[in-house]
Amino acid sequence: MDLVTFGVQLLNAIQYGMVLFLVASGLTLVFGILGVINLAHGAFYMLGAYLAYWIAAYTGSFWIAMVAGVAIAFVVGLVLENVFIRRLYGRDHLVQVLLSFGLILVIDEAREILFGKDVHSVAPPAWLSGSIQLTDNLSYPVYRLAICGFCLIVAALIFLVITRTKIGMIVRAGAENREMTRVLGIKFDVVNRYVFAVGIALAALGGIVIAPISTVFPGMGDGMLILSFVVVVLGGIGSVAGAAVGALLIGLTDTFGKVFFPSVSSILIYVLMAAVLLWRPNGILGRREV
Amino acid sequence: MRGWFIPVVLLIAAIALPFAVPTYYVQFVSKAFIMGILAMALNLAVGHGGMVSLCHAAFFGLAGYVLALLSPGYDPASLLLTLPAAMLAAAAAALIIGALALRTRGVYFIMVTLAFGEMLFFLFHDTGIAGGSDGAYVNAKPEITLAGHRLLDLASPTAFYFVVLFFLIATIAVLTMLVQSPFGHALAAARDNERRARSLGFPIYRIRLIAFVVSGAIAGLAGYFAAAQFGFVAPQMLGWHLSATVLVMVLIGGLRSVTGPLIGALVLIVLEEVLKASTDYWKLIEGLIIIVIVLALPGGVRQLWPMIFGERSEEQPAHQAAPTIAEGRNG
Numbered sequence: 001m002d003l004v005t006f007g008v009q010l011l012n013a014i015q016y017g018m019v020l021f022l023v024a025s026g027l028t029l030v031f032g033i034l035g036v037i038n039l040a041h042g043a044f045y046m047l048g049a050y051l052a053y054w055i056a057a058y059t060g061s062f063w064i065a066m067v068a069g070v071a072i073a074f075v076v077g078l079v080l081e082n083v084f085i086r087r088l089y090g091r092d093h094l095v096q097v098l099l100s101f102g103l104i105l106v107i108d109e110a111r112e113i114l115f116g117k118d119v120h121s122v123a124p125p126a127w128l129s130g131s132i133q134l135t136d137n138l139s140y141p142v143y144r145l146a147i148c149g150f151c152l153i154v155a156a157l158i159f160l161v162i163t164r165t166k167i168g169m170i171v172r173a174g175a176e177n178r179e180m181t182r183v184l185g186i187k188f189d190v191v192n193r194y195v196f197a198v199g200i201a202l203a204a205l206g207g208i209v210i211a212p213i214s215t216v217f218p219g220m221g222d223g224m225l226i227l228s229f230v231v232v233v234l235g236g237i238g239s240v241a242g243a244a245v246g247a248l249l250i251g252l253t254d255t256f257g258k259v260f261f262p263s264v265s266s267i268l269i270y271v272l273m274a275a276v277l278l279w280r281p282n283g284i285l286g287r288r289e290v
Numbered sequence: 291m292r293g294w295f296i297p298v299v300l301l302i303a304a305i306a307l308p309f310a311v312p313t314y315y316v317q318f319v320s321k322a323f324i325m326g327i328l329a330m331a332l333n334l335a336v337g338h339g340g341m342v343s344l345c346h347a348a349f350f351g352l353a354g355y356v357l358a359l360l361s362p363g364y365d366p367a368s369l370l371l372t373l374p375a376a377m378l379a380a381a382a383a384a385l386i387i388g389a390l391a392l393r394t395r396g397v398y399f400i401m402v403t404l405a406f407g408e409m410l411f412f413l414f415h416d417t418g419i420a421g422g423s424d425g426a427y428v429n430a431k432p433e434i435t436l437a438g439h440r441l442l443d444l445a446s447p448t449a450f451y452f453v454v455l456f457f458l459i460a461t462i463a464v465l466t467m468l469v470q471s472p473f474g475h476a477l478a479a480a481r482d483n484e485r486r487a488r489s490l491g492f493p494i495y496r497i498r499l500i501a502f503v504v505s506g507a508i509a510g511l512a513g514y515f516a517a518a519q520f521g522f523v524a525p526q527m528l529g530w531h532l533s534a535t536v537l538v539m540v541l542i543g544g545l546r547s548v549t550g551p552l553i554g555a556l557v558l559i560v561l562e563e564v565l566k567a568s569t570d571y572w573k574l575i576e577g578l579i580i581i582v583i584v585l586a587l588p589g590g591v592r593q594l595w596p597m598i599f600g601e602r603s604e605e606q607p608a609h610q611a612a613p614t615i616a617e618g619r620n621g
Binding site: 031037039084087093094095097098099101102103104105106108109110112113222226229230232233237263266267270273274277278281282 | 336344390396398400402404405408416417530531534535537538541545571577578584585
C-alpha cells in the first residue's frame, strides 16, 4: 500500500469514525444522564436519513434538509420523552429494552407509511460535490472531507458545552451521581427532556450527513445501533470522550480491516470488542464498576 | 401450587389436538410450541438468572444452520445425530459469548450480547456459508431410522407435532428441576443480591455461565425444530429483532415462572397472526401493544389473573425482578 492510498484510507477511517461518534455520543449521553438504554437510537439515525432525502427532494436544498431534519428530530425527541421515556426512569433495563423495541416497530412502520421502503440517494450540496485529484487515477470527494470538518466542529461543540458550561456541569454531575445532583436542587425532569432530545437530534444528524455518501434504506438504523453499542462498550458508558475513542477505533478497524483482511472484515470489530472486554470490562475510559 | 388438575387437562387437550383440528392449526400450534421452548429457554437467563440477553436468536438460528449444513442434499438427516450436534453448537456459542459478556453487568451485558449476536448474524449474512444472505434449504425433514426401518419421520405434521410436544414437556421438566435445585436457588440468589450471594461463597460467574449455556442449548433445540419445520434457514433467524420479540413473550408471560413464557409465546403468536390477517400495518399496532404492555403490565399478563379471578397471584411483579441491574447504576 503506497502512501497516498494509505492516506485516503486513513481519511475514510476518520470520516467513518466521526459519523459514528455523532450517533454514539447521543446514545452515551442519554444513557449517562437518563439511565435509559434506548434501542430506538438507530431508528432515529435512519429517520434522519429519510428526512434528509425527503426534505432535500422537496426543497432542493441539502442545508434546509439538514436544519429542518435536526429540528424535527429534536421536537420528536421532546415529545417522546414526555410521553414514553420519562416513564422508564429508574425502571429495570428489560422494560427499557422492550419499550424502545416497541418504538422501533412503530417508527419503522411510520417510515414505511410516510416515505415508503425504497432505497434512495441524496445529492450533496453543489459546492461540495466535487473531488480533489490526488494522483492521476485517484481522487477524493470533497464532501467526505467536509464531513470530517463538520463532525470535528460538532464534536468540539459537544466537548465545549460539557466541559465549559453550566449545563455541561449538570450533565457531568448527573452522570456521576444523579441522586446527589438532584438533592442539590437540579431539576432533572427538564434536563432529561433536553438531553434526550439532543441525543435523538445527534442520531438524526448522523443519518443526515451520511445520506449523500451512503444509500438511504430501511435497515440502515439496525447496523448503526449495533455499531453505536460497540462504540459505547469500547469507550465506557456515559463518557463522551470514550465514545470518541471507541468511534475512531472502530473506524480504523473497519476501514483497514476491509483493506487487509477482506474476508473477515465484518467480524473484526467484534473481535476488537472481545479484546477490550477481556482487558477492561468497563470500557477503555470507563471508571465506575458497573 | 394449583395442583395437578390444570396441567393434566392441558396435556390431554394437547394430545387430543391433532385429531380435532385441521393440519394448518396443528402446524401453527407446533410453531407456537417451538417459540414457547425458545421463550422458556431465554427466561432461564432473563427471569431466573437476571441476565437480559439479546443474542438468544443467534443460538436459535445457529442450531437451525447446523441442521441445514448437516442435511445430506435431498435425503433426510438423522435426528439422533443432528439434534445433539445443533444443540452442542448453540451451547458452544453460548459458552464463548457468555464467558465474555458475563464479565460485564446490567446495561453493558445487554449491549455486548446484542453485539455478539449480530456478529453471528453477519457471519452467516456476509460470508458464503450456507447461501449467505439468501439462506439455505433443509430439503427433507429429519428422521430416526434403526437398521433400515424408519421409526420416526418428521415429514408428517402430526408426528412433528408430537415430537415438539415431547420436547416441550421435556424442556418444562428440565427447567423446573433446574430452577428448584440448589443450583437454581443459587442462580436466583445471585440475581436478587449479587454481593450477598458472592460473600456466601457462591461462584457467581460460573453459575451464571452454566445457566447461560443451558439456556443457549435449549434455544438451539427450538431453532433446530424451527428450521426443520420451515425447511429453510436465513440469517434473519439469528437477528436481534427475534431476540427482542422473544423477550416480549417472556415479559408477557411473567419472569418468575417456568411456563409463563410459554403462555407469553402463545399470546404473542396468536396476536401477530390476528394482526397480520387484519391490517397491513400490523407492526405498528404490535409496537403500540408492546409499549402499552410494558408500561401497564410490568409483571406480564399474569398480573391480569388476580384481577379476573380475584385470587392472589404468587408471582412478584417484574419491576422487582432485577435489583442487580438497578443497583449497577447507583452502586
